[in-house]
Amino acid sequence: MRARVAVTLKAGVLDPQGDAVRHALGTLGFAGITGVRQGKLIEIDLAETDPAAAEAAVRAMCDTLLANPVIETYRVEIV
Amino acid sequence: MRAGVIVFPGSNCDRDLAMALHRASGRPADMVWHKATALPAGLDLVALPGGFSFGDYLRCGAIAARAPIMRAVVDFAAAGGHVLGICNGFQVLIEAGLLPGALMRNAGLTFVCRDVHLRVETAASAFTAGYQAGAVLRVPVAHHDGNYVAGAETLATLRAEDRVAFRYAAPDGTTAPGANPNGAQDDIAGILSTNRRILGMMPHPERRADPALGRPDGATLFASLAQALVAA
Numbered sequence: 001m002r003a004r005v006a007v008t009l010k011a012g013v014l015d016p017q018g019d020a021v022r023h024a025l026g027t028l029g030f031a032g033i034t035g036v037r038q039g040k041l042i043e044i045d046l047a048e049t050d051p052a053a054a055e056a057a058v059r060a061m062c063d064t065l066l067a068n069p070v071i072e073t074y075r076v077e078i079v
Numbered sequence: 080m081r082a083g084v085i086v087f088p089g090s091n092c093d094r095d096l097a098m099a100l101h102r103a104s105g106r107p108a109d110m111v112w113h114k115a116t117a118l119p120a121g122l123d124l125v126a127l128p129g130g131f132s133f134g135d136y137l138r139c140g141a142i143a144a145r146a147p148i149m150r151a152v153v154d155f156a157a158a159g160g161h162v163l164g165i166c167n168g169f170q171v172l173i174e175a176g177l178l179p180g181a182l183m184r185n186a187g188l189t190f191v192c193r194d195v196h197l198r199v200e201t202a203a204s205a206f207t208a209g210y211q212a213g214a215v216l217r218v219p220v221a222h223h224d225g226n227y228v229a230g231a232e233t234l235a236t237l238r239a240e241d242r243v244a245f246r247y248a249a250p251d252g253t254t255a256p257g258a259n260p261n262g263a264q265d266d267i268a269g270i271l272s273t274n275r276r277i278l279g280m281m282p283h284p285e286r287r288a289d290p291a292l293g294r295p296d297g298a299t300l301f302a303s304l305a306q307a308l309v310a311a
Binding site: 017 | 137138141145174179180181183184185186187188228229230262
């Protein structure tokens with residue numbers, strides 16, 4: 001079983017990297033971009049076969065290591 | 080003062096820090112590998128050095144903060160021990176939950192490696208007792224992720240409890256936008272814990288602790304510690 005974790009900055013936390021990407025896209029002629037937020041995608045392979053148990057385990061991983069609760073939030077998807 | 084320096088894979092200021100502590104206290108620091116599960120007995124200070132522990136993977140300091148030795152460091156801090164974290168060491172202390180807030184990518188997105196000026200904001204700690212509040216130091220920074228961020232409530236608490244140890248400043252001690260190398264909120268360069276026994280700071284006092292490297296503005300920090308912890 002595989003879990004996909006998206007870690008992103010909380011709304012309101014300044015993202016200078018996302019801003020730099022937005023400016024670069026504008027420079028390349030991509031118009032109409034009103035915002036870019038950059039995050040991380042982490043894929044975890046698990047021996048667990050029960051989706052609910054897998055999700056609970058991955059959420060515990062997020063809370064203890066994968067995300068920094070001061071500035072980040074996360075989404076877990078079991079695929 | 081008996082000091083221990085924690086060494087992680089990727090630490091690169093551990094020897095400098097050990098030299099500065101040795102010079103100030105007259106005794107060599109114990110070097111403690113991150114895989115140890117206990118600190119040497121009788122330490123007065125645990126120091127976490129600068130560097131790029133674990134390659135800055137995931138988030139700066141995040142993996143190091145979960146290394147085996149950190150349980151012992153957290154226990155040491157909880158028992159009232161003095162802990163100093165410089166640069167990556169500051170990032171580790173924040174990731175370990177020993178200091179509040181977060182250290183984000185520098186506002187200018189570039190790695191900043193240059194001398195900055197710091198204003199000493201409080202002399203009320205074992206780390207800063209040898210300085211006058213308001214004194215201006217010149218010490219280097221060398222980091223990519225030193226942009227201190229905290230919620231409004233945390234910032235208000237830090238200010239109200241006089242826990243901002245150092246702010247980035249101009250040479251005359253005034254705060255000015257150009258003096259802040261990384262965009263840190265409120266120009267914060269270093270903060271103290273509630274019990275004032277944990278200091279985390281981005282600049283490198285250990286790189287200005289030897290007179291051969293310029294005016295030794297950083298040496299006072301280590302001398303202050305040695306004096307405060309001499310009887311301990």
